[in-house]
Amino acid sequence: MRNKIVILILGIVLFSSCESWVEENPYGVYSNDNFFESADDALSALLYAYDPLNYIEYGSRFIFDIADATTDQMITYGKGEQAYRIEMFNWTFTSSNTVISGFFKYCYLSIARSNSVLENIPKIESIQNGVRDQYMGEAYFLRAFNYFYLVRTYGEVPVRTKVVADINDVKVDFSSIEEVYALIIEDLEKAADLMSVRKQQGRADRVAAQALLTKVYATLASSKMTGAEGYDWVADYETMYAEAKKYGQLVVEGQGDYRLDPDLLGLYEVDNHETSPEHIFMLSQKRFLSGEEGNFSQMPQMFVISLPKVYVSSELDMVGNVYPMVNNQSWAVFRTDSTFYKSYAENDKRQDLFVSKIYDANGSLLAEYHPSNIDSEDQILSAFYYPFCRKYSDPESDGTKTSANPYFIRFADVALLYAEACGNTEEGYHWVNQVRSRAGLDELDTGLSLDDFRKAVWNERKYELAFEGHRLYDLRRTNRVVEEITNKTVDANYANFFPIPQRETDLNQ
Numbered sequence: 001m002r003n004k005i006v007i008l009i010l011g012i013v014l015f016s017s018c019e020s021w022v023e024e025n026p027y028g029v030y031s032n033d034n035f036f037e038s039a040d041d042a043l044s045a046l047l048y049a050y051d052p053l054n055y056i057e058y059g060s061r062f063i064f065d066i067a068d069a070t071t072d073q074m075i076t077y078g079k080g081e082q083a084y085r086i087e088m089f090n091w092t093f094t095s096s097n098t099v100i101s102g103f104f105k106y107c108y109l110s111i112a113r114s115n116s117v118l119e120n121i122p123k124i125e126s127i128q129n130g131v132r133d134q135y136m137g138e139a140y141f142l143r144a145f146n147y148f149y150l151v152r153t154y155g156e157v158p159v160r161t162k163v164v165a166d167i168n169d170v171k172v173d174f175s176s177i178e179e180v181y182a183l184i185i186e187d188l189e190k191a192a193d194l195m196s197v198r199k200q201q202g203r204a205d206r207v208a209a210q211a212l213l214t215k216v217y218a219t220l221a222s223s224k225m226t227g228a229e230g231y232d233w234v235a236d237y238e239t240m241y242a243e244a245k246k247y248g249q250l251v252v253e254g255q256g257d258y259r260l261d262p263d264l265l266g267l268y269e270v271d272n273h274e275t276s277p278e279h280i281f282m283l284s285q286k287r288f289l290s291g292e293e294g295n296f297s298q299m300p301q302m303f304v305i306s307l308p309k310v311y312v313s314s315e316l317d318m319v320g321n322v323y324p325m326v327n328n329q330s331w332a333v334f335r336t337d338s339t340f341y342k343s344y345a346e347n348d349k350r351q352d353l354f355v356s357k358i359y360d361a362n363g364s365l366l367a368e369y370h371p372s373n374i375d376s377e378d379q380i381l382s383a384f385y386y387p388f389c390r391k392y393s394d395p396e397s398d399g400t401k402t403s404a405n406p407y408f409i410r411f412a413d414v415a416l417l418y419a420e421a422c423g424n425t426e427e428g429y430h431w432v433n434q435v436r437s438r439a440g441l442d443e444l445d446t447g448l449s450l451d452d453f454r455k456a457v458w459n460e461r462k463y464e465l466a467f468e469g470h471r472l473y474d475l476r477r478t479n480r481v482v483e484e485i486t487n488k489t490v491d492a493n494y495a496n497f498f499p500i501p502q503r504e505t506d507l508n509q
Contacts, residue, residue: 036120039127045120046135049113049142050202054294057102058110059283059406061302063469064334065099066153066498071471072485073340073462075386077333085333091491094499101501104154107146114143115163130196137194141204141212144187145408148216151180152473155230155497159183178233181220188213199257201274201405202284207258210250211280211414217244218417219477222454226479229496241421248418251280251411252431258411264349264438265316267410268391270403281409287394287401296401299392303467304330305383311359311366312390316352322359325393328400334467335386337487338371349440350463354387389467407468416461424453432457435464 035041053059065088069076076089084098093100117139121132143161150157159175161183175183191209198205221240223231234240251258261267261278273279289295304310308329311322336354344351356369358380367373367380374385394402415431422428433443444456461474475481481495 036124037126038124039131042117042121042124042127042132042135045113045117046138049110049117049139051294052106052110052113054283054285055106056293058106059408060285060293060297060299062099062103062106063406064302064467066103067469067472068467069334070485070488071475072487073337073466073471075335075337075487077331077335082333090488091494093494095502095505100498101503104150104501104504107150108160111143111146111160112163114139114146115161118143119163133194134196134198137191137206137209138204140187140191140194141209144184144191144209145204145212147180147184147187148212151177151184152219152476153498154500156180157500176233177230181216184216185213188216197255197257201279201282204281207251207255208281208409210247210254211409213247214244214251214414214417214421215409217241217247218421219473221421222477223479226477228477228479241423244417245421248414248421251414252418260411260415260434260438262438265353268353268393270394270396270405273403273405278411279407279409280411280414282407283405285403285405287396287398287403289401296398297392297394297404298400298402299404299406300326300394300397300402301328301330301400302333303389303392304332305358305386305388306330306332307380307383310355311361311363312355312393313357313359316349322361322363323395324397325355325390325395326402327395327397332383332388334389336388336467338386339487340466341387344463345441347440348463349438350466353390353466355390356387358384391467410465410468412464413461413468413470416457416464420454420457423450424448428453428457432460435460439464 036045056062064074065076065085068074069085069089070091074089076085084093087093087097088099095101118136121127121135121139124132127135147157147159156174156177157180158172159180160172188209191204192206192213195204195206195209197207199207217240220231220234221237221244222228224234224240225237257277258280259277261272261276263272263276266272267276267278273282273284283297285295285297287296304325306329309327310325310330312325314321314323341351341354358366360366367384369384369387371385373381373383376382391407392404394404397403412435415435419428419431422431429444429446436443444453448456458474458478461470465471465474472481475484476496482490482492
């Protein structure tokens, strides 16, 4: 266990002082002394706690650098000031890497603001009890959400549950992985009790808390079962799977607001983000919002090949009406590994979520992907040497401003975890086959052993959740990082956990 004491970089953001609120709050919040007086104030503070998730250093970029670019599914591009992306891809990063330090910082920024909500909203006398409960539940969810990312990314991390009001309180010990998970579970149980089922893009509700509990317990179960580093303390994996099954069942069968969206392509279309029953928790960046990236998104530019305007078919696996994925030059940062693309099963519709054909504005075929295109002298062909992900697109984008958002928790994610927890039972088969059926695949062979069934579910997650920020975490919890990531040389020192940012340890010297 790390026994050093750290001085968090968040000293500047953990304080509830007037100065820090003035610097960072886009809603005009100035001081805890005169701010937390009404329900509107409480809502502003809560939205302020959600805000870091929208940042480039969190949901808009770095999630993909951490959980996808490091894996067998993605290759990436970056030069000059963005060379840190190549370091992540090649596993040559150090504790000074921009992604390693930035993601750490913004997780704690959201935690600090969540702590402020939890400490101060109970003091507001004029707020209705139901509203207070909902806001408190969301703050507990957010704190757990961030710590879940931190513990899976870095392992042992400092735990802060109170607002820092004195400079002498900035120092904090690292907590064990067990202690971090204990807080996560406690917070999510409170969140599930306090919140109602209330589907709203960009906000959490009771189902989101239950879904995250499913993910937490499935992580504990599979990590213990496979001998993943850092999880020796887990008592037994069968108990953890039982808890994952309990909460997963509440999500897949215990409510009516969320379910699998029958439209595989439609669930990724920005106009359906608010209405699709698939999305349990996602951000709400909108192209019409002003200000800086985070209010709006530039995610499509990160995935689309580097051309001014790219048209794709409105149908999967056929030529239909065409539409532009984004109305601006793209940057082609997150690129698909061709070996992964080719590994999709025949007739798997999910492969068509990676674009292999592009068209002109009239719908005529313009080019097809091929690895040899990279050597072409033609501008279009030379850019189209890999299939690119279409999960993030916005045909109505305003220049570089789009409404594309990362998909933090989808129903299919939870359904597959529930199937994994159920094992090779009728219920387990039912849910994995529901996901496979939507993808156009036959049902799994019956009669699989429990071990083979769970491996089949893990394989299903590989294809269902590709490029959605899950892959590295799934490989870590199933102890398969080195085994599965063969398109790059994994640094075994960091296969299970990344290093704590260098500036964190420097501040402690």
